[in-house]
Amino acid sequence: MADDVTTRDVAASPATSPARGAAGRTSRVRPAAPARGGRRGVNSQLRKRLEIVFFVAPALALFGLFVIVPIATAVQMSLFRWKGIGPLVDFVGLRNYVSVLTNDVFTGAVVHNLVIVGLSILIQLPLGLAIALLLNRRMWGQSALRTIIFVPYVLAEVVAGVIWLQLLQPQYGVIDGILDAVGLGSPEQGWLGDPDLALWTLMVVLTWKYLGLAVILFLAGLQGVPEELYEAAQLDGATWWQVQRKITIPLLGPTLRTWGFLSMIGSLQLFDMVWILTRGGPANATTTMATFLINEGTERSNFGIAGAASVVLFVVALFMAVLYQQLILRRDTRPETGRN
Template sequence: MAFFVTPALALFALFVVWPILRAVQFSFYRWKGFGPLVDFVGLRNYTTVLGNDVFTDAFVHNMVIVVLSVAVQLPLGLAIALLLNRRMRGQGVLRTVIFVPYVLAEVIAGVVWFQLLQPEYGVVDSLLGAVGLDGPEQGWLGTPDRALITVFVVLTWKYLGLAVLLFLAGLQGVPDELVEAAQIDGAGWWQVQRRITVPLLGPTIRVWAFLSMIGSVQLFDIVWILTGGGPANATTTMATFLVTEGTKRQNYGIAAAASVVLFVVALVMALAYQLLVLRRDTRVEVTS
């Protein structure tokens, strides 16, 4: 057993544990990326990060996306999955169309939407102009009040396919006998879904919510391509903040401190979700 486990543990230690330890080490120094670590500042980098209004706003933006992802993508993905689970013409085509955005690379999706959302000559503004409506003067991505919501719409388009796919897979585990028995007792389609299908889909929904939450906390690539964290830091996330501090301002000590804070936030949220939500599923499996 040790012979087979050791290579995996070695790779995990090399590519996960070691980078984390190095980031923690860097976070205690003022370092510009060159030379040895000699300017020890203790917890000053953490004080700078936690006292930075841009970082606190970035944390709020991540939490907003977490809440919106669950509040919007969950009912939308569940509704689409329930509809696609019924027999209809073109069912396979519809499933493919919904899932295609998820398999696209984030860079490709970001560049495409960046072009679509350009002010005046972009496709979105052109379509609005065709029906007599005007988009924001500075564009959907250039207006601080609308930029974050616009980014979330793109994220929903990109990742909704994963929710639909997981829910469809979960629906395959719902016994047909229960549905048929409910229909014989006079239950309508909506009652069957509400009383039988959705409760049995609970474990799948909770797993998807966990993946969505962690992904929202670590959000970087699409935001970086669409807005770079702007305008006026309206779409900054914790990941874009630390990349900006490191690559653009050469404040690698502050960037390392921000990365450690991001890691702690994600770890605490994951552990809390495991203890408060996912534990019930584990407990049911052990009992059964």
């Protein structure tokens, strides 16, 4: 997910900035040489275009090769029955889509993804905000605490997953050991082996892993809240709670909304942690759209079905992203466009 964002940034920024730069330059050149006539104008026009092409081309080429072409190929693949070897010849139309959308495992996966999207925001937003507000006060061991909270996010997902897998091991794992020692029982099939518990256990691990990102982003956002506002509020006799509610949180809005967006996209694409902890099991209790498509694609060589599932995932993610953009993020982007 993070890679995606960077690629898009890299691709987008040279695309816009040289264009603006070039436009700026022509407006400066024109009044200086008005008498030279049209030819110079055409030249500079051409030069401007060449410059744009020169600066934008590499980024566009990369974007095309690694974003557009794969998307187009996935769409193409989704229309064929293909086992992974040989040319695409067995055209099946939309049959792969029908089989994906009527597959209980896939619809289950979509539900799991949506549950994870919802729960991530419901759990991590208040928790992350509370921790960020606490850590924003000057206190002993502040930076140590920040580091501790952020460490899980820095750990490689696979490494964290393997560690949790060992901790959650039924009977011989540390967590069951501790529970046994204090006299509490643990589930018969283990935390990850019981279809009714696996998704919740997964949520706990995901919260542990991603809370750090929320806290760090919120803390960064809090640095942007002007000190004077707090001073003014204090002069007015506002309590700490009132200050947080009326000043900090509203001014943190853009950060919260951006984090919500990242969290949503991350939850929709969730794969590695699930793959390591449960492989989508037990009894398909933790499948996500991404584990479904890997399972169908690389494990079963049903590349057409995997292609269709990836297109569905793309459409769901795009739909939710656009919706979020329109309903929530627009508040942040509007004034900025106005300023430009």
